[in-house]
Amino acid sequence: MAYIVRVNMTEGTVKFEEVPAKYRTLGGRALTSRIVYDEVPATCHPLGPNNKVVFAPGIVTGTSAPSSGRISVGGKSPLTGGIKEANAGTPAAQSLAKMGVKAIIVEGRPREKGQFFLLRLNKDGGSLEPAGDLVGLGLYDFARRVKERYGDVDFAVTGPAGERFLSMAGVCFNDKDDRPSRYAGRGGLGAVMGAKGLKGIVIDSSGAPGVQVADPDLFKAGQRKLVEALREHGVTKPGGTLNAYGTAALINVLNEAGGLPTRNFSAGRFEGAGKIAGETIAEIISRRKGQGATGHACHPGCIIQCSNIWARPDGSEHVSCLEYESVWALGANCGIDDIDAVAELIWICNDTGLDTIEAGVTLGVAMEAGLIKFGDAQGAINLLKECAKGTPLGYIIGHGAAFTGRAFGVTRVPAVKGQGMPAYEPRAVKGIGITYMTSTMGADHTAGYTIAPEILSVGGKADPLSPVGKAEMSRDFQATTAFIDSSGYCLFTTFALLDIPTGMEGMVETVNGVLGTAWTTEDVVRVGKDILKQERSFNEAAGLGKAHDRPPEFMRYEPLPPHNSVYDVPDEELDKVFGEM
Amino acid sequence: MSTLKVDVRLYATLSKYSPAGGESRSFTMEVERGTTLAQLYEILRIPPGEIKQAFINGRRVEEDYVLQDKDEIGVFPPVAGG
Numbered sequence: 001m002a003y004i005v006r007v008n009m010t011e012g013t014v015k016f017e018e019v020p021a022k023y024r025t026l027g028g029r030a031l032t033s034r035i036v037y038d039e040v041p042a043t044c045h046p047l048g049p050n051n052k053v054v055f056a057p058g059i060v061t062g063t064s065a066p067s068s069g070r071i072s073v074g075g076k077s078p079l080t081g082g083i084k085e086a087n088a089g090t091p092a093a094q095s096l097a098k099m100g101v102k103a104i105i106v107e108g109r110p111r112e113k114g115q116f117f118l119l120r121l122n123k124d125g126g127s128l129e130p131a132g133d134l135v136g137l138g139l140y141d142f143a144r145r146v147k148e149r150y151g152d153v154d155f156a157v158t159g160p161a162g163e164r165f166l167s168m169a170g171v172c173f174n175d176k177d178d179r180p181s182r183y184a185g186r187g188g189l190g191a192v193m194g195a196k197g198l199k200g201i202v203i204d205s206s207g208a209p210g211v212q213v214a215d216p217d218l219f220k221a222g223q224r225k226l227v228e229a230l231r232e233h234g235v236t237k238p239g240g241t242l243n244a245y246g247t248a249a250l251i252n253v254l255n256e257a258g259g260l261p262t263r264n265f266s267a268g269r270f271e272g273a274g275k276i277a278g279e280t281i282a283e284i285i286s287r288r289k290g291q292g293a294t295g296h297a298c299h300p301g302c303i304i305q306c307s308n309i310w311a312r313p314d315g316s317e318h319v320s321c322l323e324y325e326s327v328w329a330l331g332a333n334c335g336i337d338d339i340d341a342v343a344e345l346i347w348i349c350n351d352t353g354l355d356t357i358e359a360g361v362t363l364g365v366a367m368e369a370g371l372i373k374f375g376d377a378q379g380a381i382n383l384l385k386e387c388a389k390g391t392p393l394g395y396i397i398g399h400g401a402a403f404t405g406r407a408f409g410v411t412r413v414p415a416v417k418g419q420g421m422p423a424y425e426p427r428a429v430k431g432i433g434i435t436y437m438t439s440t441m442g443a444d445h446t447a448g449y450t451i452a453p454e455i456l457s458v459g460g461k462a463d464p465l466s467p468v469g470k471a472e473m474s475r476d477f478q479a480t481t482a483f484i485d486s487s488g489y490c491l492f493t494t495f496a497l498l499d500i501p502t503g504m505e506g507m508v509e510t511v512n513g514v515l516g517t518a519w520t521t522e523d524v525v526r527v528g529k530d531i532l533k534q535e536r537s538f539n540e541a542a543g544l545g546k547a548h549d550r551p552p553e554f555m556r557y558e559p560l561p562p563h564n565s566v567y568d569v570p571d572e573e574l575d576k577v578f579g580e581m
Numbered sequence: 582m583s584t585l586k587v588d589v590r591l592y593a594t595l596s597k598y599s600p601a602g603g604e605s606r607s608f609t610m611e612v613e614r615g616t617t618l619a620q621l622y623e624i625l626r627i628p629p630g631e632i633k634q635a636f637i638n639g640r641r642v643e644e645d646y647v648l649q650d651k652d653e654i655g656v657f658p659p660v661a662g663g
Contacts, residue, residue, distance in 0.1 A: 234633070234659030241593055247662030252592050256636040256655035278662075279593055279606070306662070324662040449663055456661050457634045457641070464641075495661045562639050 002102040002212065005126055007119055009196045010049070010108030014119065014126035019102050025515050027059035029085040030486035030531050031103055032074025036083055037534050039105070042541035046078035046188070047165050047195040048109075055096070055104040055156065055201070058488015062097025062211040063219070065510045066227050067490040069094045069299030071156075071173065077187035079167040079358070079400055080417040080442040082539040086184035089298035089490055090173035092154035095205035097488075099123065100212075110197040116163070117197055120150075122204040131199035135163055138351040138388070139172055139180035142200070147178055150202050155180075157200035159353020160388045162190030166398030168358035168387075169194065172350070175298055175307075181320045182298050185355035186444065187419060188400075214516030222509025226493070229503025230303045233496035235458065242306040242492065243295050247324035249278035250423075251332070257455055257464060258562045259428035260328065263335045263374045264364035265414040265421070268428045268560050272337025276327050281308065281339065290315020304492055310343045319347040325445075328423035329360020334367060335374035344381055352388040354398075359384060361401040361420030369408035412554045417442035417544060426551060427560040427567050429454050431462065431470040434569060435478060438549045438577040440535035446491055448478035452498060459498030467569040471576040478577070479528030486531065487511050529581055536578055549574050584611045585650035589621075594658045598627045612648060619644040621654070633659040 004017045026034055032054040044050035054074040061068050071093035077084035096104075099121065110117070118131040134142055139159045146155055155174050162169035169190030173182040193199075213219050230236045241249050251273050254260040258268040274280060285292035285308060292311030297304075298321075307321040322343060330336065330345040349356045363380050366372065372379030386394030396407045401420035405413035414421040419442030426433025431450035439447035450473050454464040462473065484491055489507060497504040504521050512519055519527065539545075555567040588609050591599050596606045612621060618635060622644070634641055635656045637648075648654075 235661040241658060241660045242662065245593055245660075249593055249660045250662035252590075252655070253636075253657055253660055256590075256639065256657075257641070258639040274606075279596065446663060451663070452661070456659075458659070458661060461641075491663060492661070 002100045004102050005104040005121065007104065007106045007126070007128070008108045009106060009110055009117065009198060012128050014128060016125065023102065025517055026486065027061070027102070028056055028070060028072040028087065028486040028488055029074070029482060031056040032072045032085050033083060033531055033535050035103060035105060036074050036076065037538050040076055042076070042538050043543070044076060046076045046081070046192060051076045051192055051195070053106045053189060053192045053196055053198070056102065057093045057097040059486060060510050060514050061488035062094045063213065063510070063514065064301065065223055065489070066230055067302045067304055067493050068488045069301060070488050070490060071096065071184070072485060073171045073184040073189045075189055075192045076542070077189070077442070078165070078191050079188040080419050082417060082442065082542055082544045083440055083535045084187035084189060085441065085485065086171065086186045086189055087485055088171070088173050088182045088184040089302070090154070090182040091176050091299045092156055092173045092203055093488070094299060095154045095203045095208065098208040098210050099203070099205050100209060104201070106196050106198055109195060115197050116199040118199050119201045120204070121201065123207040134199055136160060139353055140351050143174065143178055143180045146202060150204065154203040154205070155200055157353070158190040158193040158198070159351065161353040161398055162194035164390055164395070164398065165191045165194050166387060166395070167191055167403065168355050168362065168398055168400045169353050170355040172353055175320065176300055179320055181350050183355065185357065187441065190353050211514065213514050215513045219510050219513025222506040222513055225502045225506025226510060227303065229496040229500040229506065230493060233499060235495045236304045236492065238303065242304050245278035245282045246294060246308045246322065247278070247306055248276070248281055248322060248327045250324045251277040251328065252279065253455060254424065257428065259425045259455065259464065260332055261414065261421070261423060261425045262332050264333060264368045264412060265425065266412065268425050269562055270332040273332060275337040276331040276339050276342060278324070281310070281322050281327070284339065285311060288313060288315050291317040296320065302490070304490065306492065312340070318343050319350065322346065325423050326356035326360070329357050330363065330380070333360050333364045334380055336377045336380060338377050341377035341381065345384060348381065348384050354387060357422050358400045358420045361414060362397055362404050365401045365405045365410050365413055366397060366408070368412055369404070369410050371408070412558070413552055415443055415552060417548050419443045424451055425560060427555055427565050428563055429464040430467045430567070430569055431464070431473050433551065433567055434470050434474040434574060434577060437551055437574050438474065439478065440532060440539055446481065448474045448481055449491065450474055450477050452495065458495050465563060465565055467573060470569065471573045475577045475581060476525060478532060479525045482528035482531040483524045533581060546575055583614055585614055585648065586611050587648055587652045587654055590655045592655060592657050593660060595627060595631060595656055598625050600625070616648050617644065618642060618646045618648065621648065627656070631658055633657050
């Protein structure tokens with residue numbers, strides 16, 4: 001039987017509730033967003049007692065469906081002031097699903113200021129226990145301590161950044177080797193955990209009954225189609241580019257297209273791109289031997305396995321993982337081409353509990369402000385360490401790019417709704433810009449990845465520099481993504497699903513197989529739109545409207561080399577995304 | 582002048598077709614005027630099935646594109662990420 005775990009941090013209670021009928025066909029993002037919509041007052045303070053933090057594994061998570069170990073975390077975002085869903089791939093997602101946990105809702109906050117608790121869940125129930133001795137630890141130490149104390153368990157945790165309520169604090173989960181490295185990074189949900197006094201969740205899934213599947217035959221048929229598609233597509237197949245080079249294989253392609261944001265979004269090409277590209281990362285990992293690896297999976301049962309483990313020159317493990325967004329944010333966006341320094345910056349983010357994207361965009365803004373110079377790797381390392389120390393400068397940086405820009409009077413701040421932009425330049429890739437501007441999440445590339453047709457020639461082809469037809473494209477991608485983020489599948493499965501129709505069918509069949517629903521592939525966009533409309537409705541009640549669906553002003557007037565184009569998508573086009581939904 | 586020079590960069594799994602050999606992905610080569618991108622692939626002996634797309638001077642082009650002097654060409658197998 002599936003159930004909802006309701007944790008009240010004021011009362012110190014952990015209750016198991018029946019799943020209401022209205023939530024029965026929801027999972028992942030659809031469920032976290034629905035619960036936030038139903039239970040969180042839109043105008044509440046994100047760090048106050050009335051916000052909640054909600055965890056929900058996806059619909060097929062915990063089953064044998066391939067690449068489906070995702071968990072969503074939701075709440076009102078301290079970074080954007082709107083609704084937020086961030087998700088991660090982790091065995092913790094699979095464990096919760098197998099235990100029958102449909103969602104965990106954490107509400108209230110401890111009566112005594114500064115108190116922190118650990119939520120422990122196992123087959124017999126759940127309890128809160130004091131976690132004061134774990135507060136202030138870096139997350140690598142936290143992970144070691146949890147393993148010593150509780151043995152073979154999974155965890156969700158907030159780091160020193162979240163304990164200090166910093167808006168760029170992410171929620172960290174373990175990978176399959178117990179590293180604190182899998183992040184629901186965006187939007188500051190780690191700070192919401194911190195504000196609830198919830199240090200972490202420790203999950204012992206031994207004896208778990210597994211996920212109930214309504215129609216096992218349909219599920220199996222769908223699973224086979226999906227596995228075939230993933231094994232066939234050049235991007236997702238074993239030995240394909242994601243598997244061989246990792247996501248940072250994108251560095252070179254965005255650089256060639258003139259859309260790799262460089263030195264705080266002042267250029268679309270980085271002269272040091274080759275030194276931090278996926279090909280180079282894979283080459284160095286192979287050359288150094290030792291503990292480095294490519295083709296690492298973030299959770300068991302992933303076919304794609306796009307992650308990696310970076311080793312120091314002596315072969316000892318440094319950090320997992322060097323992925324495109326992190327390498328870009330802390331590399332090209334800061335003018336840093338030393339890949340070992342980028343690895344160290346990622347390690348600091350993992351240890352402190354920071355979103356690597358927001359951290360890199362913020363460092364770029366700090367460099368723009370003159371705090372340190374572009375390309376100053378040691379300066380960046382020192383500055384990022386301030387977040388864990390809790391110095392006044394650490395507090396400023398720790399609240400992200402928009403806050404840092406305001407503190408230092410910077411006008412070139414690449415953010416929408418207060419959230420720093422990911423690794424695609426809107427002036428060189430117009431459609432992804434529409435997703436950044438109009439997403440319910442603030443600037444977010446995963447919310448509607450039009451990069452696929454615009455840059456990668458996956459799922460069709462579109463001219464990245466042209467704004468024509470991009471509102472419709474972004475809307476369809478945003479809706480499909482909302483569905484995928486609810487299913488529990490990794491968004492990367494869509495590279496195969498967009499090109500191979502039987503794969504898309506298989507995906508929907510596995511979802512129907514688990515739920516007993518009869519959705520068709522046409523329903524994907526419809527169901528996705530419903531999720532988006534609800535999120536939009538929360539945002540409007542929170543005070544976010546059309547005026548917030550706009551690019552940062554500098555992108556309207558500052559031409560971006562090498563194409564020297566500005567962001568010329570008209571406001572009316574941006575308004576069409578939700579206006580015509 | 583019947584020839585022109587172009588800069589070529591072969592990325593990811595295509596780097597093994599670089600005439601410079603080994604890990605060098607970037608090289609300059611001379612081709613006859615009028616050479617198309619598809620013909621360049623033939624000269625380099627890259628099996629067509631391994632190529633997904635190419636960017637020339639920052640713009641994605643099709644295989645019938647006729648090469649110009651000093652073109653900067655980046656050729657890719659299927660890649661993705663996010």
